[in-house]
Amino acid sequence: MAATQPSLWDLEKPRKVPVSITVEAKKKKKMVRGKTQMKRIENATSRQVTFSKRRSGLLKKAFELSVLCDAEVALIVFSPKGKLYEFSSSSPSKTIERYETNSKNMGVHKRTVEQNIQHFKEEIATMSRNVDLLENTKRKLLGEGLESCSTDELQQIEDQLEQSLSNIRARKNFIYKERITKLKEEEETLRRQNADLRKRLEVKSLTLSTVQQDIDPQQKIMEVETQLFIGPPERSPH
Template sequence: MGRGRVEMKRIENKINRQVTFSKRRNGLLKKAYELSVLCDAEVALIVFSSRGKLYEFGSVGLYLVGILKGCVFYPKNWCQEVAKLKAKYESLVRTNRHLLGEDIGEMGVKQLQALERQLEAALTATRQRKTQVMMEEMEDLRKKERQLGDINKQLKIKFEAGGHAFKSFQDFWPNSAASMAGDPNNSKFPVQPSHPDSVDCNTEPFLQIGFQQHYYVQGEGSSVPKSNVACETNFVQDWVL
């Protein structure tokens, strides 16, 4: 005996309606899958339950189905979301005005006490943060001070080393010059006795390269140049020695 014809109308029983939806939904998804595989067709199936739950199938991919879900499902809740966001914004504005000491005339004792606790907590957190920032800045300044102290010590050591070298050179130079000027015997170039016929030469030695010195001897009415041959001979002898 065959099953009778099912009348197409809404099922009043909630449980029977849910069971029928589950069975028909699974069968519909199965048929869509078979159609996409057997016939190589591009099938997209979207099903919403009475509670707004989404069931989907797509042979191409779920990306298109996700777009369709956003376009179909979410606009229902836009009004509710806007109302919630508006209420939250108004609450935050009111709280901000209370924290600034505005519009507190209509507040009760409990509300004022809660506001006082909030202000005390905010003040404590602000002071702690201020102290932390000041400590960090002081530590940074101490670090920079130590670095500058190290640089100052290095520069002082270099300056003292250069000052000692300059002082030793300054002390050595006048003593050396004075000893050479005051004691002719300490000269490295001893002066040889002058020749009787030669012209008097300077006691200090000198070096002449490519230059012949002439002396003028006063004669009768004229001056005659005379080469300092003896002096040059003595200087060459001293240089060789």
């Protein structure tokens, strides 16, 4: 039998692609390269290819950083075989010299900071010991924690207490004397004020007596005869 020729209708119909092939192609498109593990590449060829690619990218990034940000950048890379690759936005020697100067200054500053920290630590430790000593002395002066004290220490504490009592009594006597002196001054002020008032009163009494003596006797009689009469009026005789 002769093979049948495809008709025009068959040629115009879309060809069907197997489903398995289509899914496999989509999977390949969606495949993403996994994260590179940070460890030494064992294969020498792969290691060299990776070095070349990463070196080029690193040099490019250094150039972009210097141009875009106006930064001074110096990059030095040695290959596994010892070949030098470098990039510098100005001069490698000047950048290295600047780095060394800055590192030296940072080292001096760091040493200064460390010395200051050590000094502060020592001061804190000394102050802590002094505080503990003062607290211990205070407790002993209050009569606490005397079990571990020797006879000499107890005698020393007693002498300190006696000296403290003597200072307290002296201060109290001084305050009393100041109060007595102030009260005496106030008393003297009141005495002077009282004497002044007494003199003013005597002057006023003398003035009043003199005025009474100068009054006219006739005026006194008139004042005596002029009296107020209360009652019905008297009838006149016919």
